[in-house]
Each structure stands twice: as C-alpha cells, then as structure tokens.
C-alpha cells in the first residue's frame with residue numbers, strides 16, 4: 001500500500017500530497033531495509049496503487065510530490081515546504097514499560113478528506 005501524507009502550505013493553503021516510497025521510509029525509520037522497501041514499491045507501482053493515489057490526490061486538487069525526488073520544496077507562493085518525513089514525526093513514541101519498541105511507521109492508511117462531497121476551493125487565483 002502506498003504511503004501518502006498531505007501537507008497544507010501554511011502560506012497559501014495549497015495542499016501537497018507527498019508519496020513516500022517504502023524504500024525511503026524503511027531507511028528513515030529503520031523498520032526495514034531499503035531492499036525490502038524497494039520490493040514493496042515495485043509491487044505498489046505494478047498494482048497501480050501509486051497511480052490510483054496520484055489520481056485521487058490530483059482529483060482533489062492536491063499537488064502530487066514524490067518524496068524520493070525532492071526533500072525540499074518551495075511552494076508557488078514562495079513558502080518553503082519541508083517534506084522530509086524525518087522532520088514530521090507522526091508516530092507516537094510510546095514509552096510504555098515492557099519494551100517492544102514497535103513503530104507503526106509504514107502502516108498509515110492513505111487518508112481521504114473528511115469532508116464528504118461539496119469540495120470547492122474558493123479564492124483560488126489560478127484559472
């Protein structure tokens with residue numbers, strides 16, 4: 001399953017859907033090897049999961065980004081966007097006793113917008 005996070009630009013509100021290949025995630029999180037990730041990436045690409053996620057993101061008006069291509073982006077409004085997942089630790093570090101340090105890093109489902117229908121960006125300056 002493809003892993004995608006959405007980053008809203010704090011400057012203009014554009015949303016960026018960033019695809020994180022497993023090879024990159026595994027390497028960053030240490031939960032697996034790059035080789036493992038590459039195998040899963042190939043599977044995602046072959047199954048069309050990445051294309052489907054991309055179409056969904058672009059259909060929602062988001063800008064598609066492959067994190068493997070860029071770790072430093074500048075929005076069209078001039079705001080710098082940090083898409084380095086290592087700088088956005090979303091995995092709660094549970095420090096419960098008993099050890100078992102498991103991170104669910106790659107298990108996030110791709111998020112769908114909570115609003116059901118009725119999407120209509122107002123104030124967009126592009127036409």
Ligand SMILES: [Zn+2]
Nearest residue numbers: 009012075077
């Ligand atoms: Zn912006």
